[in-house]
Amino acid sequence: MRVSFPYMGTTVVYKKLLELLGHEVIMPPKPSQHTINLGVKYSPEFACFPMKVITGSYLQAAELGAEVIITSGGHGPCRAGFYEQVHRRILKEEGFDIDFIVFNSMFRDSKQFFKNIMKLKGNSSWLKVGQSLFMVYDMIRKLDKLEKRVQKIRAYEIKKGEATRVWDIIQNQFDRANCKGSIQKAFYDGSQQLDQIKTYNVNEKEKMRIGIVGEIYVVMEASINMKMEELLGNLGAEVERSQYLSQWVAYNALPAFINQTHEVEILKKGEPYIPINIGGHAKQTVGHIVDYSQRGFDGVIHLMPFGCLPELVSQSIIPKISQSLNIPVLTLSIDEQSGTANSLTRVEAFIDLIKGKRIKKIS
Amino acid sequence: MKIGIPKSLLYYYYYPLWKTYFEELGFEVVSTPATSKSIIDLGIKHSVPELCVPIKVYIGHFLKLLEENVDYIYVPRFISVLKGQYFCPKFMGLPDMIRHSFEGIEEKMLMPSITAKNDNIAEYNNFRPLEEKLAISPKANKKALEKACKIWESFRNYCYLGYTVVEASDLALGNIKEAKILPAKASVTIGVVGYVYNLYDSYISMDIVKKLREMDVSVKTFEMLNENSLNKKIKTMAKNLFWTFSDKLIGAGYSFYDDENIDGVIHVTAFGCGPDSFIGKLLELDSPVYEKPFMTIRVDEHSGENHLQTRIEAFVDMIKRKKLKAKRGA
Numbered sequence: 001m002r003v004s005f006p007y008m009g010t011t012v013v014y015k016k017l018l019e020l021l022g023h024e025v026i027m028p029p030k031p032s033q034h035t036i037n038l039g040v041k042y043s044p045e046f047a048c049f050p051m052k053v054i055t056g057s058y059l060q061a062a063e064l065g066a067e068v069i070i071t072s073g074g075h076g077p078c079r080a081g082f083y084e085q086v087h088r089r090i091l092k093e094e095g096f097d098i099d100f101i102v103f104n105s106m107f108r109d110s111k112q113f114f115k116n117i118m119k120l121k122g123n124s125s126w127l128k129v130g131q132s133l134f135m136v137y138d139m140i141r142k143l144d145k146l147e148k149r150v151q152k153i154r155a156y157e158i159k160k161g162e163a164t165r166v167w168d169i170i171q172n173q174f175d176r177a178n179c180k181g182s183i184q185k186a187f188y189d190g191s192q193q194l195d196q197i198k199t200y201n202v203n204e205k206e207k208m209r210i211g212i213v214g215e216i217y218v219v220m221e222a223s224i225n226m227k228m229e230e231l232l233g234n235l236g237a238e239v240e241r242s243q244y245l246s247q248w249v250a251y252n253a254l255p256a257f258i259n260q261t262h263e264v265e266i267l268k269k270g271e272p273y274i275p276i277n278i279g280g281h282a283k284q285t286v287g288h289i290v291d292y293s294q295r296g297f298d299g300v301i302h303l304m305p306f307g308c309l310p311e312l313v314s315q316s317i318i319p320k321i322s323q324s325l326n327i328p329v330l331t332l333s334i335d336e337q338s339g340t341a342n343s344l345t346r347v348e349a350f351i352d353l354i355k356g357k358r359i360k361k362i363s
Numbered sequence: 364m365k366i367g368i369p370k371s372l373l374y375y376y377y378y379p380l381w382k383t384y385f386e387e388l389g390f391e392v393v394s395t396p397a398t399s400k401s402i403i404d405l406g407i408k409h410s411v412p413e414l415c416v417p418i419k420v421y422i423g424h425f426l427k428l429l430e431e432n433v434d435y436i437y438v439p440r441f442i443s444v445l446k447g448q449y450f451c452p453k454f455m456g457l458p459d460m461i462r463h464s465f466e467g468i469e470e471k472m473l474m475p476s477i478t479a480k481n482d483n484i485a486e487y488n489n490f491r492p493l494e495e496k497l498a499i500s501p502k503a504n505k506k507a508l509e510k511a512c513k514i515w516e517s518f519r520n521y522c523y524l525g526y527t528v529v530e531a532s533d534l535a536l537g538n539i540k541e542a543k544i545l546p547a548k549a550s551v552t553i554g555v556v557g558y559v560y561n562l563y564d565s566y567i568s569m570d571i572v573k574k575l576r577e578m579d580v581s582v583k584t585f586e587m588l589n590e591n592s593l594n595k596k597i598k599t600m601a602k603n604l605f606w607t608f609s610d611k612l613i614g615a616g617y618s619f620y621d622d623e624n625i626d627g628v629i630h631v632t633a634f635g636c637g638p639d640s641f642i643g644k645l646l647e648l649d650s651p652v653y654e655k656p657f658m659t660i661r662v663d664e665h666s667g668e669n670h671l672q673t674r675i676e677a678f679v680d681m682i683k684r685k686k687l688k689a690k691r692g693a
Contacts, residue, residue, distance in 0.1 A: 044640040044641060044643060044644035045640065046634075046635060046637070046639070046640035046643075047640045047641070048637070073602075075447065075605050077449035077450065077451060077452045077455060077605060077606065078452060079637050079638070079640075079641065081605060082602070082605070082641055084602075085601065085602050085645075086641050086644060086645065089644075089645060089648055090644075090648075093648055108447075273459060273463060274456055275459070276440075276455060276476070278452040278455040278456045279449070279452045280452065282452065282456065306413065307413055307635050309451055309452040309453055309637045310452040310456070312411060312414055312452075312453060313452060313455075313459060315411050315413075316410065316411050316414075316456075316459075316460040316463070316464060317459060317460065317463040317464075319464075320463040320464070321463075333413060
């Protein structure tokens with residue numbers, strides 16, 4: 001099967017899993033202006049931005065010869081659960097006969113879920129499937145560990161852009177790894193390379209830490225959020241994201257009663273503001289802001305796709321949280337009108353304000 | 364004691380129920396006047412710019428009610444009215460948006476969660492949370508609900524007869540006796556797909572239903588369709604939408620496409636409506652398949668009545684001409 005998938009974050013891991021199961025993987029190109037243009041042209045005008053980018057990715061993957069697309073489903077209330085139905089229709093309209101394997105909740109339609117697994121399993125044995133899953137999860141965890149380091153080092157590197165370059169190399173090394181030993185080696189090499197990056201020595205008190213929260217796609221995918229992490233890093237701030245793939249997997253794969261992940265705690269922190277789960281990542285967003293303020297972060301950048309239903313609710317509540325917890329929050333709504341200079345100015349001003357606030361505190 | 368109900372969103376669908384319920388318990392029900400420029404402006408001023416128009420209108424009405432000196436404002440949190448389906452996230456977070464936007468407003472709000480098996484939300488658990496705040500006994504509560512339930516059912520029956528929700532609501536509450544508002548057999552029938560709070564808010568939709576009727580067009584909307592046939596239509600889709608009312612709308616859209624007596628479909632949607640962006644696209648893509656004319660009308664806080672008039676006139680004229688041509692050809 002020539003399979004493809006939506007492009008989000010560290011894509012090496014999805015690629016690796018599918019390759020281990022013996023499929024031919026068609027890598028969708030990294031979202032570019034062309035991807036966005038394609039997506040905007042064929043998607044509904046008021047669809048949210050991730051949907052449009054993914055439409056673009058799918059069209060590109062289809063042109064490259066993908067036959068099957070693997071994606072996640074859902075049952076609302078966020079729009080993402082219905083993406084695949086509309087995508088299917090759009091691709092058909094454009095003359096691509098593409099099969100979708102959609103992973104909806106296992107508990108709703110276990111038959112379909114099992115069928116999907118069997119399709120993906122192909123000719124590999126169950127042992128192989130299990131091994132592959134564990135290996136990929138191990139890889140995700142290692143990659144996330146390294147990425148967290150990159151996000152810290154970037155703020156203090158002497159030669160700008162070095163951390164990003166090393167991060168690309170690391171991802172490539174992981175891409176080539178295909179057994180437990182080579183993953184271990186890639187991890188070791190990566191750590192070494194990160195150690196070698198020359199950095200300024202900054203006093204612990206002077207370090208500035210910024211959290212990024214919001215909808216998962218615009219938070220994780222650097223190519224459409226104006227490389228927010230790099231931008232903040234270059235302005236001298238350490239960055240932490242609200243979403244990491246390893247956290248997402250751990251939270252979603254475990255049944256509720258043994259789920260002790262960080263995410264559960266975050267959701268509890270969001271409870272006073274949004275008592276129920278209203279879909280998407282709205283509750284996580286507010287929970288993370290509370291969490292960051294408790295951990296002494298200097299500010300939070302809230303990213304949301306234009307018109308995102310759940311994030312609009314959190315955006316409405318944020319001024320109150322920001323005021324009562326005394327943590328600055330900047331909301332940026334992202335869509336195809338990128339206007340990079342505008343956002344750049346806003347982020348710079350935001351960082352300046354935080355610096356100003358500090359000086360005031362000290363004097 | 365006065366209870367305020369903002370005249371917006373699901374007010375149009377549940378007003379007969381709510382009004383009967385609160386009045387039966389001995390409260391005075393106050394609602395806002397019809398949406399006006401000043402109400403919309405109030406809402407826009409106090410909400411996040413990207414929100415959709417209906418929510419902004421709701422916030423406007425809410426603030427207007429505050430001026431009326433009511434004791435409580437009823438802002439239910441709609442979660443689900445069908446197993447496995449939800450409301451749009453903005454409905455589910457509506458009380459949160461409001462209570463965190465205005466200082467000291469929370470004590471004034473009644474915000475029970477609504478979870479029901481079907482549209483009929485007159486279930487005891489949805490109204491039990493009110494008992495403490497309003498000091499009512501469970502017995503009185505249940506009795507009032509029973510009455511409210513009956514009124515709401517009669518309201519829905521009027522809808523099935525072809526009355527719009529506004530007319531049906533008046534009929535059910537006994538504000539008007541038998542009305543001759545049903546138009547006689549018209550030359551053209553158009554299915555209008557749109558949420559009750561957009562279609563029947565005469566400021567948002569600029570009275571599109573009335574305008575169509577004045578052009579000798581008979582109008583059909585989703586609430587006039589029989590529940591069973593609607594559900595049957597919905598079931599044929601590969602995957603259902605998980606928002607109940609959106610699901611009904613798309614079901615209605617396909618029923619209109621399939622119905623020989625309906626000549627065209629108009630989709631009325633508010634700027635920034637998330638679920639509608641998908642429904643609209645699917646209906647648009649399927650319009651050539653069913654060979655039925657389809658038009659989208661997108662409304663927002665800027666009213667431009669003339670453009671609406673021109674567009675629907677052109678749409679209706681086109682259908683009339685098409686019918687004439689078919690007749691001549693036959």
